[in-house]
Amino acid sequence: MLQDGASHRPLNLLSTLVYALRNVVAAVSVAATLLLVGWWVPLVVVAGLLPLLSRQMQFYRLGWSLFIQNTPEAREVNYLSRVALRHEYAKEVRLYGLAPHLQREALTRTRAYQDTLRAQRTRGLLALLPFEALSLLVTGGLFAFVVAQAQAGRVGAGSVALVVTALAALRQELSGLAEMGSIGTQHLSWFAKLDAFLNAPGGVQSPAQPRPLPADGTITLEHVSFAYRDQPPALQDVTLTIPAGQTVAIVGENGAGKSTLIKLLLRYYDPTAGRILIGTGAAQTDLRDLDLQMWRAGVAAVFQDFARFEWTLRENILLGQAQDDARLNAAVQGSGLNTVLTDTRTLDTRLGQAFGGADLSGGQWQKLATARALYKGARVLILDEPTAALDPRSEAEVFGTFAALARGRTTLLVTHRLGSVLMADRVLVMKAGQIIEDGTHAALLARGGEYADLWALQARQYEDQPEPIPA
Numbered sequence: 001m002l003q004d005g006a007s008h009r010p011l012n013l014l015s016t017l018v019y020a021l022r023n024v025v026a027a028v029s030v031a032a033t034l035l036l037v038g039w040w041v042p043l044v045v046v047a048g049l050l051p052l053l054s055r056q057m058q059f060y061r062l063g064w065s066l067f068i069q070n071t072p073e074a075r076e077v078n079y080l081s082r083v084a085l086r087h088e089y090a091k092e093v094r095l096y097g098l099a100p101h102l103q104r105e106a107l108t109r110t111r112a113y114q115d116t117l118r119a120q121r122t123r124g125l126l127a128l129l130p131f132e133a134l135s136l137l138v139t140g141g142l143f144a145f146v147v148a149q150a151q152a153g154r155v156g157a158g159s160v161a162l163v164v165t166a167l168a169a170l171r172q173e174l175s176g177l178a179e180m181g182s183i184g185t186q187h188l189s190w191f192a193k194l195d196a197f198l199n200a201p202g203g204v205q206s207p208a209q210p211r212p213l214p215a216d217g218t219i220t221l222e223h224v225s226f227a228y229r230d231q232p233p234a235l236q237d238v239t240l241t242i243p244a245g246q247t248v249a250i251v252g253e254n255g256a257g258k259s260t261l262i263k264l265l266l267r268y269y270d271p272t273a274g275r276i277l278i279g280t281g282a283a284q285t286d287l288r289d290l291d292l293q294m295w296r297a298g299v300a301a302v303f304q305d306f307a308r309f310e311w312t313l314r315e316n317i318l319l320g321q322a323q324d325d326a327r328l329n330a331a332v333q334g335s336g337l338n339t340v341l342t343d344t345r346t347l348d349t350r351l352g353q354a355f356g357g358a359d360l361s362g363g364q365w366q367k368l369a370t371a372r373a374l375y376k377g378a379r380v381l382i383l384d385e386p387t388a389a390l391d392p393r394s395e396a397e398v399f400g401t402f403a404a405l406a407r408g409r410t411t412l413l414v415t416h417r418l419g420s421v422l423m424a425d426r427v428l429v430m431k432a433g434q435i436i437e438d439g440t441h442a443a444l445l446a447r448g449g450e451y452a453d454l455w456a457l458q459a460r461q462y463e464d465q466p467e468p469i470p471a
């Protein structure tokens with residue numbers, strides 16, 4: 001609603017004010033004309049119109065409240081049309097023959113909304129009728145009075161014509177004023193909503209007086225818990241220290257809380273309880289006390305659901321930073337993106353269908369996202385399933401690069417492919433929001449716990465005779 005209004009509300013508010021001013025000036029001059037017949041005449045006209053005007057304002061207000069009530073419904077319809085039209089849904093929309101269903105749903109919802117709107121408008125208009133009749137009665141009475149005066153020779157025929165015109169004009173101007181008043185109020189309500197939105201508390205904020213970034217990048221979690229809004233905890237009482245420069249693999253079943261832990265480290269959310277500290281000793285600082293942009297500038301990541309910017313490959317890597325040829329070359333080689341480049345697909349090829357550009361395969365996009373993270377050259381590297389879309393050869397090559405890249409940086413690797421865990425100094429096993437095992441690959445295998453089970457399960461899948469999956 002705010003986005004839609006932004007293109008026209010500010011200008012419309014201004015023109016509404018101008019129209020309202022014009023209505024006031026016109027109404028005052030017409031009322032002055034009527035004074036010629038009698039000082040009480042404009043007063044009677046206004047008194048006869050007031051109930052109608054107040055009803056009209058109510059009617060316009062009703063339109064606004066219906067608009068607000070139906071915003072969620074309008075959003076549903078918008079979403080349905082996005083699903084029907086956007087590229088990322090197209091394969092499944094076609095395969096499952098979704099288009100007629102989407103169309104039906106959108107039509108049903110739009111019709112329901114329009115039916116409510118029509119019924120409310122009809123009721124509102126009918127409610128105006130008695131007030132309309134009252135004002136006509138007053139105007140008619142005045143007209144009869146002026147005609148009687150003319151017959152008695154107290155006013156001329158010209159005055160009768162003047163009064164008839166003035167009565168109609170005054171009615172029109174006052175009605176216009178009521179309409180402008182209501183429309184103006186709607187614009188102001190929109191501004192009030194915009195203001196509330198812009199000043200809404202929530203989300204993470206950078207502190208007003210940030211503390212300096214500690215030189216040592218050790219990360220400590222102290223009794224950290226976190227729950228998404230209205231959800232059960234995704235992390236529960238996690239306590240952990242990751243010394244600067246360590247490479248840590250985080251494994252565990254779906255929904256265990258691995259990505260949530262990463263989101264907290266990037267400060268997309270703050271812990272619901274406990275705290276995250278950066279540095280060691282006296283310099284140790286709560287993550288919430290650091291400048292947000294400064295902290296994030298020191299972190300590079302390849303996300304599970306990395307962004308596919310529909311720009312050139314080069315722009316996808318630089319993301320607005322100045323180009324450093326040596327770094328760019330290292331990022332292209334290190335990510336395996338060099339294998340994606342051809343005579344016709346260079347770093348300056350535009351990607352994405354929106355602009356008629358070329359498209360990449362899932363794995364090629366992933367290499368591009370990796371090149372972006374490598375180019376950033378941060379002191380913390382986060383890899384959340386960074387090779388999920390890569391073929392085995394590319395995966396092996398990219399892991400070779402990661403191992404080299406991880407040297408000297410704190411690296412967190414979230415993965416389900418346990419083979420890739422071997423590059424890590426340490427493995428954390430998560431389950432139901434908690435860290436249930438913590439140690440080196442060898443130590444965890446020797447322990448014979450969850451990690452050893454997962455390892456054995458995955459190893460069996462590569463054997464010639466895998467065990468049957470239990471029913």
Ligand SMILES: Nc1ncnc2c1ncn2[C@@H]1O[C@H](COP(=O)(O)OP(=O)(O)OP(=O)(O)O)[C@@H](O)[C@H]1O
Nearest residue numbers: 228229231234252253254255256257258259260261
């Ligand atoms: N944005 C969100 N809003 C609400 N709940 C969420 C959100 N993101 C994740 N969750 C929930 O939080 C829990 C932990 O999810 P998380 O994504 O951290 O798991 P994960 O270990 O990374 O899983 P996977 O291996 O499937 O990627 C899950 O129960 C999930 O449903």
